Amino acid sequence: MFADMHYGEGEAEAWGPAQDANSTRVQNAVLQSELNGLGLVVMLGDMITGNNVHSNSSAYWDEFTLPVRANFSGLPWATILGNHDDYPFQADGSPRQYTVETQADRRELLANDLRFADSATQLGPAGISLASNYFLPVGSHGDPQGPPELLLYFLDSGGGRAPEVVYPDQVAWLEGLRTQHIAKWGKSVRSLLFMHIPCPQYTKALHSPQGFFGMALDNITPTANDTGVFAVAKDTGIQAVFVGHDHGNDFCGSVEGVWLCFGRHSGYGGYGSWRRGSRVVELGSDGAIRTWVRMEDGDVVSSGELVGARDAQG
Numbered sequence: 001m002f003a004d005m006h007y008g009e010g011e012a013e014a015w016g017p018a019q020d021a022n023s024t025r026v027q028n029a030v031l032q033s034e035l036n037g038l039g040l041v042v043m044l045g046d047m048i049t050g051n052n053v054h055s056n057s058s059a060y061w062d063e064f065t066l067p068v069r070a071n072f073s074g075l076p077w078a079t080i081l082g083n084h085d086d087y088p089f090q091a092d093g094s095p096r097q098y099t100v101e102t103q104a105d106r107r108e109l110l111a112n113d114l115r116f117a118d119s120a121t122q123l124g125p126a127g128i129s130l131a132s133n134y135f136l137p138v139g140s141h142g143d144p145q146g147p148p149e150l151l152l153y154f155l156d157s158g159g160g161r162a163p164e165v166v167y168p169d170q171v172a173w174l175e176g177l178r179t180q181h182i183a184k185w186g187k188s189v190r191s192l193l194f195m196h197i198p199c200p201q202y203t204k205a206l207h208s209p210q211g212f213f214g215m216a217l218d219n220i221t222p223t224a225n226d227t228g229v230f231a232v233a234k235d236t237g238i239q240a241v242f243v244g245h246d247h248g249n250d251f252c253g254s255v256e257g258v259w260l261c262f263g264r265h266s267g268y269g270g271y272g273s274w275r276r277g278s279r280v281v282e283l284g285s286d287g288a289i290r291t292w293v294r295m296e297d298g299d300v301v302s303s304g305e306l307v308g309a310r311d312a313q314g
């Protein structure tokens with residue numbers, strides 16, 4: 001997962017495009033290191049710093065998706081939105097007209113993502129708050145009608161021109177899916193959840209007696225209101241949650257049986273000079289779920305087992 005790449009900063013200065021080229025180098029290095037068995041890239045929000053983009057967000061969408069499209073063609077990606085992707089223009093305070101090409105709104109940004117053949121992103125259901133709300137089934141033991149091995153849920157945690165919140169109707173939608181999925185497949189399928197902004201329970205993960213690993217050098221700035229996403233995630237069979245947003249954290253901590261993990265600051269845009277990398281999640285053939293952070297220089301840090309092989313059948 002690529003978190004917080006923040007393309008598009010300083011676009012009128014030399015350092016801006018140079019910084020974006022560095023972010024592209026991170027993507028290429030990580031994808032090359034992890035290519036064996038790699039099935040999906042998650043763009044974990046704040047792909048662009050929309051508040052610094054003068055005229056054309058979609059040009060940066062073309063740029064940050066280019067490593068996957070050009071060098072790893074056929075590898076799908078799934079995008080969720082962060083708090084900077086649709087941010088109103090701020091760089092010099094001058095008023096701008098918002099159009100699709102300048103400061104697209106959340107649904108326009110996702111529609112733009114869907115232009116690409118390898119995008120697995122979905123435009124969230126109409127009538128549900130915000131935009132990047134969807135799920136992707138992974139694997140089905142060879143039976144396309146059978147239950148998947150894993151479900152990946154994606155939720156939009158707002159920000160930018162929207163409040164930073166997972167709205168109650170999004171939480172209710174997630175809860176409703178659980179009922180639908182149990183009816184369809186006859187059992188609860190284990191699953192992972194991806195958002196950009198942490199839920200408030202992340203502050204407990206830091207001191208988890210049940211398990212903790214990784215880097216915790218930054219503040220944890222969760223959504224202000226707890227609208228119940230953690231409680232529903234726990235009841236929905238979600239075994240781990242992955243977020244970005246706080247660039248100096250890449251830790252995973254276990255809270256009430258759910259792993260709460262940060263990705264890793266992947267881009268040279270955005271605050272902080274912590275070394276860049278990318279959190280990887282592996283679904284093993286034994287059913288175990290393991291994770292680590294692959295650094296730009298090839299190092300592996302912040303690794304641990306989230307679900308053991310013996311627990312995988314549960």
Ligand SMILES: [Zn+2]
Pocket residue numbers: 004006046084245246247270
């Ligand atoms: Zn960020």
